[in-house]
Amino acid sequence: MPRVVLLGSSPGPDAASGQSTPSAALTLPALPGCPTVIGKLHGQLASLDPAPVTIARSGDAPAYRGFPGRLVETSDLAGDLRAVADAVEHATENLLILPANSLIHDELIYQITKSKRGALALITKEPREEDENGDTIVPDVPIDEAEPEIGDRTLEGLPVRVRASKSRVISVGSAYHAVTRPNSVLLGPLHLHHKHAVTLAEAARELADMAHLLGPEDDLLQLLVLGLVRRGVSVGTRGRRDLFFRRLNNREQADEAVAEMSTFNEDKARLNNAVKGADGFFTTYFVSTYSRFIARWAARRGLTPNQVTLISIALGVAAAACFATGARPGMVAGGILIYFAFVFDCVDGQVARYARKFGVLGAWLDATFDRFKEYVVFAGLAVGAAVSGVGDVWTLALAALGMQSIKHLLDFSFGAANRRKPPSPLPSVSLAVSADTDLRAALEQRKIARSGGIRGLLKMWSKAGRNRAVHWARKMIVFPIGERFAAIAIVSAFFDARVTFLTLIIWGGIATAYSLTGRLMRSLA
Incomplete structure (x- = not known):
């Protein structure tokens, strides 16, 4: 606390x-x-x-x-x-x-x-000046040539003496400290x-x-x-x-x-905040659009995240049992059940965030049984293939399982290693210096130094993610759990276990190669 x-x-x-x-x-x-x-x-x-x-x-x-x-x-x-x-x-x-x-x-x-940031401040920015046509007025002097100033404008009763970017405070001023083109106040x-x-x-x-x-x-x-x-x-x-x-x-x-x-509407904001902002395409558009309301309903009736997790596990096991029949109705039913197993897998986390009920046991159960549901469904599909005469697909099932296990290993090991990596230091300037010219010059030099080589390529790829199509393509190519469960549900409903496993192996292989390349580049940057 x-x-x-x-x-x-x-x-x-x-x-x-x-x-x-x-x-x-x-x-x-x-x-x-x-x-x-x-x-x-x-x-x-x-x-x-x-x-x-x-x-x-x-x-x-x-x-x-x-x-x-x-x-x-x-x-x-x-x-x-x-x-x-x-x-x-x-x-x-x-x-x-x-x-x-x-x-x-x-x-x-x-x-x-x-917030996981080392420091976080609440800010508001000055509204951008617009002309009579509603177009933003661009200053005559570029910011690189602008002179530091001690602003006398106010916003919400506070002096506008802060320069902020989209994600970070760049410079702060006072009656003594001058700031280059201030645009915000710290609330x-x-x-x-x-x-x-x-x-x-x-x-x-x-x-x-x-x-x-x-x-x-x-x-x-x-x-x-x-x-x-x-x-x-x-x-x-x-x-x-x-x-x-x-x-x-x-x-x-x-x-x-x-x-x-x-x-x-504070409750609406709280409910929206219960949904993770970095989810994949399928989760964002085909689950979270309504799962949050299930989460609120469950939380208000006293259901705990662990109880919702058990519902998700039961649906996953039921899906595996349907797949094990090998019959087309069973495959369709299995696809529907695995979809709702994933829905409730999202709901348990949303209940935890909405009701603010967090626990080590719940986090462990959620992570462990995500894998359990996935792998028990693999077994159900393989059994169903043998029962229906499709043939022995256990080799494909083991290949899919191994591929996914390797990808999880890459993700978790890189995450652990990355947390131990010290952040790149920002420049510092004496408080005795009035203007922020030296600070901005040092930040520009840091930006130039970080824009070459592998780091430059990663920065270009990050900028490309601002395009909506590229953003969602990047989300989908890593084959997150939502896309995996969607692939299992859709392909198994229309085709057989062999096609389902081949889909998982091919897409999983592409995802593993993409993730490994990105992890290596970020490790070397």
């Missing part, structure tokens, strides 16, 4: 003008129980950290007393930064840092804290792996020593990300998407935010 740090007096335009109300004093009468903002947030975070650290200015501190956890009182921005450093320096758990005046969906907290929640805690503490203390160069409008959380980025930490980004987040500084903002939040 992450360690939670709440920023109770995060600087900003409203705070600088003295108009900000401590979030604990803001009530939300439209919500059940009429909670305060900070009270609601404590309730949401209790399962993550029942005793969070709250950092607040002395004048605001009384509003935060009486809540669980530890309250640290500060007097200025330098004190805020040093308090953050003290709170995170010795963390042995991951960190969740967010403003105490946050109104946020539970599902968004869950998604952010479950609030920052999730950080504990391995970066010391780096964050060191950067926060260094920024505290130069607080006299910073402005009253500088946001504390953006300053923390500034320190991380300047020290070479890769900070990933995500948007709000179909979930809600706002910072609240006054009564008007609170009322508007609660009204806007009520228009969002």
Whole structure:
């Protein structure tokens, strides 16, 4: 579980003008129980950290007393930064840092804290300027020639001093640190792996020593990300998407935010998030379009993921028994049953993610019995071939089984080895340097160095995946479990076991060759 740090007096335009109300004093009468903002947030975070650290200015501190956890009182921005450093320096758990005046969906907290990125921040980008025809206005000066600036534009009450790409924060500014063409703001929640805690503490203390160069409008959380980025930490980004987040500084903002939040369907977002985003073509279009609703129905009736797994196993065994008859009706019935066995194989994971019921036993059962269902179906097909007079196809069955086992071995062994591979380091730049010119130049040199040889070929192949047809072709060629079960169901229903096994062997061989080539190239890159 992450360690939670709440920023109770995060600087900003409203705070600088003295108009900000401590979030604990803001009530939300439209919500059940009429909670305060900070009270609601404590309730949401209790399962993550029942005793969070709250950092607040002395004048605001009384509003935060009486809540669980530890309250640290500060007097200025330098004190805020040093308090953050003290709170995170010795963390042995991951960190969740967010403003105490946050109104946020539970599902968004869950998604952010479950991220596998070493650092992840919630951002929003400035809308692109458009002309009267609706076309995006392209700046006259290319970004490579643009000069760093200290932006004075604001978005959602925060200074636009962040440059973000599609997946990562490139540069962050302040009243002292200039950014080349800023386009975003950091909204609030920052999730950080504990391995970066010391780096964050060191950067926060260094920024505290130069607080006299910073402005009253500088946001504390953006300053923390500034320190991380300047020290070479890769900070990933995500948007709000179909979930809600706002910072609240006054009564008007609170009322508007609660009204806007009520228009969002959090349960729908949670259900959509229960479906894995990297599934294959068949799973995406022929299973997940409706399996999520089965998962919600099962979860609301108390079915556990393990119970759904048992249903999938039973359907798989029943499919094998039908295939073993060798008769055409049995082959058709087997094809239908193996399809629904796969449907419930998807449902068990979706139930786990929707109901948030995870366990080692469930993960082991799911992985183990996926293979069991597949191989027992192979046996059923081989028995059915002998019964129906098609002939002895056991050699083909063993070849298909061996081919699939080798592919699984390649996938799992590469995954284990790849997790041990250290990430490519990002350049770092001193916080004492104002402009981000050196940082961007170092990033460009890194990009050039990584664009040649095998790494360049892999990058080209990744770019090709942006084309929808290429994307799905790449998904299908690796012969994932959805495509394998679909191939078994369709081919066995229309043909015989021999044709089914030949299909599995040929497609499986192509998939193995493709996967092995890709694994070798990525290992050498």
